Amino acid sequence: MPNVSLFSALAAAPAAQVSILINDRSFSVPNYMTVAAALLSVGVTQLRETPVSNAPRAPFCMMGACFECLVEIDSVPNQQACMTLVQPGMTIRSMIGARSLK
Amino acid sequence: MKNDYDYVVVGGGLVGMAIAYGLAKRGVSTLVLDGEDSSVRAARGNFGLVWVSSKGSRQIDYARWSLESSQLWPGFCQELEDASGMKLGYEKPGGIMIAMNEESLASSAAALEKLHAQDSRLSYEVLDHRQLKQRIPAVGPDVTGAVYSPHDGHVSPLYTLRGLFAAFEHAGGVYRSDARVDLIVPRDGGFRLTAGRQTFDAGKVVLCAGLGNRVLAPMVGLRAPVVPLRGQILVTERVKRFLDYPTLSVRQTAEGSLLLGDSAEDVDMDDGVTPGIIAHIAQKAIAPFPLLKNVRVVRAWGSLRIMTPDSMPVYEESLAHPGAFVALCHSGVTLAAAHCEKLVPWLMGAPRPSLLEYFYAKRFAV
Numbered sequence: 001m002p003n004v005s006l007f008s009a010l011a012a013a014p015a016a017q018v019s020i021l022i023n024d025r026s027f028s029v030p031n032y033m034t035v036a037a038a039l040l041s042v043g044v045t046q047l048r049e050t051p052v053s054n055a056p057r058a059p060f061c062m063m064g065a066c067f068e069c070l071v072e073i074d075s076v077p078n079q080q081a082c083m084t085l086v087q088p089g090m091t092i093r094s095m096i097g098a099r100s101l102k
Numbered sequence: 103m104k105n106d107y108d109y110v111v112v113g114g115g116l117v118g119m120a121i122a123y124g125l126a127k128r129g130v131s132t133l134v135l136d137g138e139d140s141s142v143r144a145a146r147g148n149f150g151l152v153w154v155s156s157k158g159s160r161q162i163d164y165a166r167w168s169l170e171s172s173q174l175w176p177g178f179c180q181e182l183e184d185a186s187g188m189k190l191g192y193e194k195p196g197g198i199m200i201a202m203n204e205e206s207l208a209s210s211a212a213a214l215e216k217l218h219a220q221d222s223r224l225s226y227e228v229l230d231h232r233q234l235k236q237r238i239p240a241v242g243p244d245v246t247g248a249v250y251s252p253h254d255g256h257v258s259p260l261y262t263l264r265g266l267f268a269a270f271e272h273a274g275g276v277y278r279s280d281a282r283v284d285l286i287v288p289r290d291g292g293f294r295l296t297a298g299r300q301t302f303d304a305g306k307v308v309l310c311a312g313l314g315n316r317v318l319a320p321m322v323g324l325r326a327p328v329v330p331l332r333g334q335i336l337v338t339e340r341v342k343r344f345l346d347y348p349t350l351s352v353r354q355t356a357e358g359s360l361l362l363g364d365s366a367e368d369v370d371m372d373d374g375v376t377p378g379i380i381a382h383i384a385q386k387a388i389a390p391f392p393l394l395k396n397v398r399v400v401r402a403w404g405s406l407r408i409m410t411p412d413s414m415p416v417y418e419e420s421l422a423h424p425g426a427f428v429a430l431c432h433s434g435v436t437l438a439a440a441h442c443e444k445l446v447p448w449l450m451g452a453p454r455p456s457l458l459e460y461f462y463a464k465r466f467a468v
Binding site for chain 1: 240339340341342357358393394397398
């Protein structure tokens with residue numbers, strides 16, 4: 001199955017755009033989006049690698065239950081992308097494996 | 103449909119399934135009658151320690167029985183992994199009992215020395231802060247030291263239960279869920295069990311229903327002196343491996359999650375969670391391991407443990423109705439291997455293991 005996002009934005013009323021960084025690339029997305037929606041809308045379909053099997057993972061439930069959409073947001077690891085709204089200047093990184101402890 | 107079995111095991115938790123698997127693999131026809139998903143289930147809220155070192159202070163045979171099980175665990179685990187094709191996450195690196203002050207270190211060491219004096223196999227080491235730091239570099243500056251015991255280990259209790267189901271079915275056992283036993287009637291030298299509208303006949307019956315044994319045991323002339331004791335557990339996000347040894351209140355699973363626990367409350371049948379206890383468990387984990395302070399907790403649950411008045415097991419055959427047995431204990435994970443390998447032969451007619459002489463319910467008689 002091709003790894004292509006099946007999500008597309010509704011033709012909604014124009015919203016203010018915010019600029020976010022995803023793995024060092026800059027994107028502009030509507031300000032009402034969750035991080036997971038933003039990632040899917042710009043075509044990022046692999047958000048992390050699971051620390052158990054290293055398999056690639058993407059958002060699944062989009063409602064906070066499955067923990068498949070974990071990403072690093074503003075240097076805080078294992079954030080649920082589907083439960084977090086985008087903010088101007090947000091820096092998002094893939095979660096590759098388990099987080100380390102400092 | 104054939105409803106006639108050599109043995110019916112009542113209860114499909116860790117105690118019941120370890121015994122049922124032990125029966126089935128020895129070739130006797132075995133049926134497990136289990137309750138609903140919503141039944142009170144200690145086996146699904148377990149912390150997952152295979153633990154020897156803090157047991158038996160009142161009766162050394164409890165320590166020896168736990169030790170025997172800990173020695174059987176590697177082979178037992180291998181059998182379950184072979185039957186299920188799963189890894190159970192079992193490790194036996196030895197266990198650590200953290201001490202946050204000199205007094206607690208001294209009392210832990212004294213307790214283990216008392217056991218060691220009675221049985222030299224129950225060995226232990228006292229570690230000062232520096233020695234502990236060599237084993238666990240993540241311990242914080244406030245930790246005084248620890249007692250290390252080589253017999254302790256840990257395992258995923260849920261994978262253990264799944265492994266037992268797989269091994270039991272592989273060995274020809276029959277499992278029925280949603281079959282909570284309401285009535286047991288001794289008849290014709292055997293037993294008739296009623297679960298809802300179904301009836302089952304068996305030559306022998308083994309009660310492994312945890313707190314449910316309180317109602318069932320008197321039906322066959324047995325006693326089950328148990329009360330619920332709630333334990334709350336927190337589980338965190340997965341983090342890189344930093345803790346190579348299980349402790350009584352913090353352990354890191356094979357997948358990287360941390361389990362935090364070791365609370366005990368008498369709250370009757372309430373298996374909920376409370377903010378006060380959750381906060382206390384978190385503080386108790388952060389004190390020895392300060393690097394946990396920013397780790398995210400993803401779930402918390404409460405579970406009702408099975409507690410006898412002295413926290414030690416009861417294994418008993420009914421005098422009034424021979425062929426009816428009760429098996430109950432607090433440490434269903436630790437003792438699973440001993441139940442499968444040492445208790446089951448007794449249930450099948452072999453002499454009772456001499457280690458179990460103390461573990462009759464009559465010891466609680468006033």
